[in-house]
Amino acid sequence: MNLTKTKIMTNSNWKKHITINGEQLEYVEKYIYLGKLISFDKNSNIMGIERRVQLTWNKYWNLKEIFKSNMPTDIKTKVMNSSLLPCLTYGCQTWKFTSIATNKINTCQRGLERGMLNIKKIDKVRHTKIRKTTKATDALNYALELEWKWAGHVVRYTDRRWTARVTLWNGPTGKRSRGRPPTRWEDDLRRIDGPNWTDIARNRDVWASLEETFTQSGVLAY
Template sequence: MVISRKQESPKCDIFINKVKLKQAEKFKYLGTIISNDGKTSREISARTAQAKINFQKMKIILTNKHIFIETRKRALQCYIEPVLMYGCEAWTISKQIQNKLKATEMWFLRRMLRILWTAKKTNERVLNEANKRRSLARTIRKRQAIFLGHVMRRGKLEYLVTTGKFEGKRSRGRQREKIMDGLATWLGPGKVSDILAAVKDRDLWRDMITNVYKQGT
């Protein structure tokens, strides 16, 4: 696989014992889809689809109005959301993907409450009926921040990959958002350098994550 920003991936011929290897556009490694464009959109779409399939398998429980909604929400949190969030520590979440995650969260709640789309209820009203705040995107950011702390304090190869820079000029057009940029925005005003300094103090880093998570951003 050749990972590139170009619409047409560059060709690369690799031979092993005179046998040419097939160049792939995507493949699954340890349950995660890796694409040649370097993005995580395909993986997130696959995770979302799998979570919805699992929801349908548990539909008889999750949509049962004879079971308390709090119990059903716990079942959703224990059995469905982990399927969706598998490997989310490595996701790069753009604004478009964030909106997709919010839509998926509402998809779950509307079906749990048996609210038809013809009812024309707003998302805020649905959240009030479920006695719930949006938490899916926040939970993903929290897991990413916790994982980043482990990586940075470990100081191994992952640290070099995360903090390393390429030589040369930037390509034309809008630059892709990086995980560090997304976390810097989520954690509040500050630069990436501020995050790298704060992450060294485990207690400080844990308090920062907890405070931002509770604020509901």
């Protein structure tokens, strides 16, 4: 057990000192675990996406010899799809695709595409024209596809692994807070298949046939 990397996170105001081998463990509000930001903060979804955006731009500038060069556009697009796209969408299977979240994803990719074509925002070139040139994989569409596939996999697990138990957990009973309720992970899925989406997801073929409907509805909605 690496005590320097071991942290404590709780959603309770009650915090008790915990020591192991005389070393007191630190309480944290957020933590990066396996490349994903973990936090009880109500804005953790957006915080996680913003982190992926920043990491993607860092990778972009690390590869500036390619993206800022005179290489053919199709070569740059291949690098974008194979390197930047996975970085941007890492962990997207558990994202909540709110309008703010999807806007950040789209804004990031459009900035990357303008950068590799040396087009400034002030030039006011329509994104549809830029996309016709780059032919890049749409990041939002790609992320929604991964979420859809992941949801199907989780529902079809036959064992009692924690992944499925936590994902499908109903949580504590009671009334949600007043006002517009926060978006939940499964709300996107319910929009297509309704409250019984898990029953539909158990049929692999039917679930696969609905994937395009889900991704396109998500892209068009935002």
